[in-house]
Amino acid sequence: MEQRDQWATKLGLILAMAGNAIGLGNFWRFPYQLASNGGGAFMIPYFIALLFLGIPVMWIEWTTGRYGGKYGHGTIGPMFYLMARESLKPKTALIFGIIGGMLAFSVASLLSSYYYQVIGWSAAYTYYSLTGAYFGKDTVQFFLDYVANTKAVIFFWGLTMVLLGIAVGQGVSKGIERWVKVMMPLLYVFAILLVIRALTLGSPVKPEWSAIKGLEYIWKPDFQTLSQNFFKISLAAAGQIFFTLSLGMGIIHNYASYLGPEDDVALSGLATVSLNEFAEVILGGSLAIPIAFAYLGPEQAIKGGVGLAYMALPNVFANMPAGQIFGAMWFLLLWFAGFTSAIATYNYLVAMLEEDIHLERKIGTWAVWVFLFILGLPVALDSSLAYLSELDMWVGSYFLVLLGLFDVIVAVWLFKPDNFWEELHKGAYINVPGWFKPIMVFIAPLFMIILLAGNTWDYIQMGAFSVSESYVTNVLGYDYTPEVISLITRARIVIFIILIIGAIEAY
Ligand code: PHE
Ligand code: NA
Numbered sequence: 011m012e013q014r015d016q017w018a019t020k021l022g023l024i025l026a027m028a029g030n031a032i033g034l035g036n037f038w039r040f041p042y043q044l045a046s047n048g049g050g051a052f053m054i055p056y057f058i059a060l061l062f063l064g065i066p067v068m069w070i071e072w073t074t075g076r077y078g079g080k081y082g083h084g085t086i087g088p089m090f091y092l093m094a095r096e097s098l099k100p101k102t103a104l105i106f107g108i109i110g111g112m113l114a115f116s117v118a119s120l121l122s123s124y125y126y127q128v129i130g131w132s133a134a135y136t137y138y139s140l141t142g143a144y145f146g147k148d149t150v151q152f153f154l155d156y157v158a159n160t161k162a163v164i165f166f167w168g169l170t171m172v173l174l175g176i177a178v179g180q181g182v183s184k185g186i187e188r189w190v191k192v193m194m195p196l197l198y199v200f201a202i203l204l205v206i207r208a209l210t211l212g213s214p215v216k217p218e219w220s221a222i223k224g225l226e227y228i229w230k231p232d233f234q235t236l237s238q239n240f241f242k243i244s245l246a247a248a249g250q251i252f253f254t255l256s257l258g259m260g261i262i263h264n265y266a267s268y269l270g271p272e273d274d275v276a277l278s279g280l281a282t283v284s285l286n287e288f289a290e291v292i293l294g295g296s297l298a299i300p301i302a303f304a305y306l307g308p309e310q311a312i313k314g315g316v317g318l319a320y321m322a323l324p325n326v327f328a329n330m331p332a333g334q335i336f337g338a339m340w341f342l343l344l345w346f347a348g349f350t351s352a353i354a355t356y357n358y359l360v361a362m363l364e365e366d367i368h369l370e371r372k373i374g375t376w377a378v379w380v381f382l383f384i385l386g387l388p389v390a391l392d393s394s395l396a397y398l399s400e401l402d403m404w405v406g407s408y409f410l411v412l413l414g415l416f417d418v419i420v421a422v423w424l425f426k427p428d429n430f431w432e433e434l435h436k437g438a439y440i441n442v443p444g445w446f447k448p449i450m451v452f453i454a455p456l457f458m459i460i461l462l463a464g465n466t467w468d469y470i471q472m473g474a475f476s477v478s479e480s481y482v483t484n485v486l487g488y489d490y491t492p493e494v495i496s497l498i499t500r501a502r503i504v505i506f507i508i509l510i511i512g513a514i515e516a517y
Contacts, residue, residue, distance in 0.1 A: 014079065014082055014268070015181055015182040015183055015268055016182070016183065016268050016269065016270060017182065017183060017187060017268050017269065018183040018187055019187075021191075022183070022187040022190070022191060023187075023265075023268075023269070023278070024278065024281055024282070024285070025187075025190045025191055025194045025195075026186055026187055026190045026265060026350075027262070027265055027278070027281075027282040027285075028190075028194060028281075028282060028285040028286065028289075029190040029193065029194050029350030029351065029353070029354075030256050030261055030262065030265055030282075030350065030351055030353075030354040031254065031255055031256045031262075031282055031283075031285070031286035031351070032194075032197070032285065032286050032289045032290075032347055032350070032351070033125075033254075033256075033347050033348055033350070033351030033352075034125065034128055034129070034132075034344060034347055034348045034351070035250070035253045035254040035290075035351075036254060036286065036289050036290040036293070036294040036347060037201075037293075037294045037297065037298065037319070037343065037344055037347055038128070038298075038318075038319040038344060039250065039253065039254070040250060040254065040290050040291075040294045040295070041294060041295070041297070041298035041299050041318055041319070042298075042314065042315050042316055042318050042319075043246055043247075043250050044228060044295070044299065045299060045311065045312045045313075045314060045315070045318070046246075046312075046315060047239075047242070047243045047246045047247070048232055048235040048236065048239065048243060049227040049228050049230075049232065049299075049312075050227065050228060050229060050230040050231050050232035050235075051231075051232040051233070051234075051235035051236035051239070051243055052236075052243055052246065052247055053228065053229070053231065053247075053291075054231055054233070054236055054247075055236070055243060055244040055247035055248065056247040056250065056251065058247075059244075059247050059248040059250075059251040059457070060251055060283075060287065062449055062453050062454060062457060063248060063251055063252070063454050063457045063458070064251040064252075064255050064257065064283060065279075065280070065283055065446075066446060066449050066450045066453075066454045067252075067255075067257045067258075067414050067417060067418070067454060068255055068257065068262065068279045068280075068282060068283050069275070069276065069279045069280075069434055069442065069446075069450070070417050070418060070421050070422060070430075070450060071257065071262040071263050071266065071279075071417060072262060072263075072266045072275035072278065072279040072282075073266075073275055073421060073430065073433050073434045074089050074090075074093065074263050074266070074417065074420075074421045075089070075262060075263035075264065075265065075266025075267045075269070076266045076267065076269045076271065076273065076275055077089065077092065077093065077421075077433060078092060078263065078267050079266065079267030079268060079269055079271075080271045082365065083267065083365055084263075084264045084267035084268065084358075084361040084365060085111065085114065085260065085263075085264065085358065085361055085362050085365065085366070086107075086110040086111050086113070086114035086260045086263060086413075087107045087108065087110060087111025087112075087114070088107060088111075088365075089107075089110070089263060089267075090103075090106045090107045090109075090110035090111070090416070090420045091103050091104055091106065091107030093420050093421055093424060093425040094106040094107065094420050094424045094425070096424060096425045096426055096429060097424050097425075097426060098424060103424075106416070106419075106420050106424070109416060110413065110416050110420065112509060113260075113409055113412060113413045113416065114259070114260030114263075114358070114413060115260075115359075115362070115508070115511070116405075116409055116505070116508045116509050117258070117259045117260060117355075117405055117409045117410065117413060118259065118260060118261070118355045118358040118359055119355075119359065119381070119382070119385060119508055120385075120401055120404070120405050120409075120504075120505060120508060121259065121355055121405050122352065122355045122356065122359075122382050122385070122386070123382065123385040123386045123389055123401060124386070124389050124397075124398045124401045124402060125348065125351075125352060125355075126167060126170060126171060126174075126348075126352055126382070126386055127163070127167055127386060127389050127390060127398065128348065129167075129170050129344075129345060129348035129349060129352060130163065130166040130167030130168075130169075130170050130390075131156070131157075131163075131166070131320060132341045132342075132344040132345040132348060133166040133167075133169060133170050133341075133345050134156065134162060134163075134166040135320065135324070135337075135341040135344075136338050136341040136342045136345060137166075138324075139324075139327060139333075139334055139337030139338040139340075139341055140334055140337075140338045141334075142328075142334050144324045144328060145328040145333070145334075146328060147328075149321055149322070149324040149325040149328070150317070150321045152324070153317065153320050153321045153324075154393075157393045157395065158393035160390070160391060160393075163390050164390055167386065167390055168383075170345075170349065170352075171379060171382065171383065171386075173349070174349065174352055174353060174356050175356075175375055175376060175379045177189045177353055178353060178356045178357050178360055178375050178378075179371065179372050179375035179376070181371055182268050182357070183268075186353050186357060189350070189353065190350050190353070193346045193349065193350050194346075194350065196346060197289075197343060197346045197347060197350075198289075198293075200339050200340075200342065200343040200346075201289065201293040201297070201343055202293070203339065204297055204336065204339060204340060204343065205292075205293055205296045205297060207336055208221050208296055208297055208300050208301045208304075209221050209222070209225075209296060209300060211300070211301065211304040211305070211330075212304065213304045213305065214305070214329070215305060215307070216307065219303060219304055219305075219307050219308070220303065220304055221300035221301065221303055221304040222300070223300075223303050223304075223308065224299045224300030224301075224302065224303030224304070224308075224311065225295075225296065225300055227299065227303065227308065227312075228295050228299060241464060242468075244464075245461060245464045245465060245468065248457065248461050249406065249407060249411075249461065249465070252410050252411060252414060253406055253410065254286060254290055255282075255283060255286055256351065256354065257410065257414050257417075258409065258410030258411060258412070258413040258414035258417070259354075259355065259358075259410060259413070260358055260413065261354035261355055261357075261358050262282075264354065264357060264358045264361055265354060265357075267361075271436075271437075272436060272437035273437055274437050274438050274439045275434065275436075275437075275438065276434060276435065276438035276439065276440050276441075276442055277438065277439040277440045280440070297340075298314075298318050298319055298323060299311055299318075301323060301326055302314055302318060302322055302323065302326070304326075305325070305326040305329065305330075306322055306325070306326070310322070319344065323337075323340065324337065327340070356375075356378065356382070359378045359381070359382075360374045360375050360378050363377060363378065385504070385508075388500065388504075389401070396498055396501075397498070397500070397501050400498045400501040401501055401504075401505070403469070404501075404505055407465040407468075407469070408462070408465065411458050411461050411462050411465070412462065414458050415455055415458040415459065415462070418450065418451075418454055418455045418458070419455070422450050422451055423451070427447065427450075427451050430450075431447060
């Protein structure tokens, strides 16, 4: 058997995993989740979910991935099959392989189809910051005009995809690892410079507004707001933990499959969580919201929503000394963050072709490129962003959590808790405290079942199944017009088709 690609260095592996986890989730999604869920109220369930859900599932995925890699597999289908065999007949184990493989394929393709768009916006905005294109303009209108400008959207998205293709085509140790070794340190440097800038921002508009007030909003525990909206806020917090740690996507498994069979996963998994959380709560938390507090005031900052990063902040940069530079730094930071995550979903799809049908990596890479381009095109062409929102809803609220639940069922229950615990500790640099075992066996899966039920309840409440006039999920807050409804229907059809292709593939 030919030698499977492996991470060349420990540092490279850790940076790649950090790059995988640290993404737009940290700098774009986290601030608006925080703002729309009561700031200090959100942080309480957020840390609870980190401990009881995030950390244990991270360990499970690293362990599963390394196990699959030992058998030459970097995708979920074969991994789940191999592990489920421990307590099931091969035929029954195959069912778990198929379900898992199908979900992971769907997540990797659907997530890429809209997430790459947002990375493309960041590329465009880096350029527009440098040229000062939005300076002195209405930045909300500027954004709406941008997403309606099909040529520009496709250009910046396509450019991003070409670079992704080059990186992934070079392979794991010679491509991905080299790219992240440059991008991740730069990302931290940019983020730290921006944080210093943000926290020294007095308000030029009103003396009582300041960045520090924004920090207070985040860090002052607010039990009262939490108790009033307990369920909604907790669901959002747990969902964010899943998204930000790249759980339930198959991509942590995939990266871990390029480890040697005796390489540590316990400490490395924890390191991934720590690096991501530092980038999220410390760096991500000190940027968008405090900046918006200083320049736009508390009310606008909290209302900013999804548009905070692309619609509200440009307005700030336009009015700041050296705003062209800081603006470009902010959007390039977003681009790096998104790029090093996107590499992972891309690599997942290439690994599938490489391992399952023995396609050469270079060919597989460009085949996946064409596939992702076709899948992303309707998203790029939809300036209402309804298509994007619907995809995000399905992937973010259902598929991730469902795949996470299967992670536990297969890697802990079917593989058997004692085997799992032993596998987790093979070559481990640390001992995982014993009380994590019951958390992995019972509490984490229970958490996920509640999450799934809660998300379904929410979706029904929004009128999702009746698609009424009042149903507004669109990130831009549009009301639903017939065209938008037809886009949503199309999004659902695409999701369904992808699921079927996934099932065939996994089989
Ligand atoms: N963890 C990533 C983030 O925070 C999520 C992600 C990974 C999204 C890979 C897309 C592709 O943004
Ligand atoms: Na993240």
